[in-house]
Amino acid sequence: MPFDRDKMKKTVAALAGEGVFIGTSSWKYPGWRGQLYDEDRYVWRGKYSEARFERLCLAEYAEVFKTVCVDAAYYKFPDRAFLEQLVSQVPADFLFTLKVTDRITIKRYANLPRFGLRAGADNECLAGNSYFGKWRKALRVLDGR
DSSP states (O other): OOOOHHHHHHHHHHHHHTTOOOEESOSOOGGGBTTTBOGGGGEETTEEOHHHHHHHHHHHHTTTOSEEEEGGGGTSOOOHHHHHHHHTTSOTTOEEEEOOOGGGTOSBOOSOGGGGGGTTSBOTTOTTSHHHHHHHHHHGGGTTO
């Protein structure tokens, strides 16, 4: 079944008008080229540019959807400059959600190799302390647009 970009755009806009925001868990899927994304937008000097796609596809995504999850936040919480760059590509009514890392949501790290030196230890970065506070400051970029 082919993706009907115009129908999706209308449906998503109608739902957003009722306070229901439909989006995806990220926006950088090359597999959506030719469906959600117009490949011609990312051609540079006669050749498709992956770097151009990576840098600019959020704006095209935001032409259809009204929200997206910044799933990269799970691995490294975004800094202010990164968030400003995202905000600059979308309309004022666009909403972001952030996938929150376990670095700020669990009380104690499981005793697993992936946690390295933190394995089995209490989480000093649990939500509400000063570490989380610095992230809140970065998120102010997303407020009041």
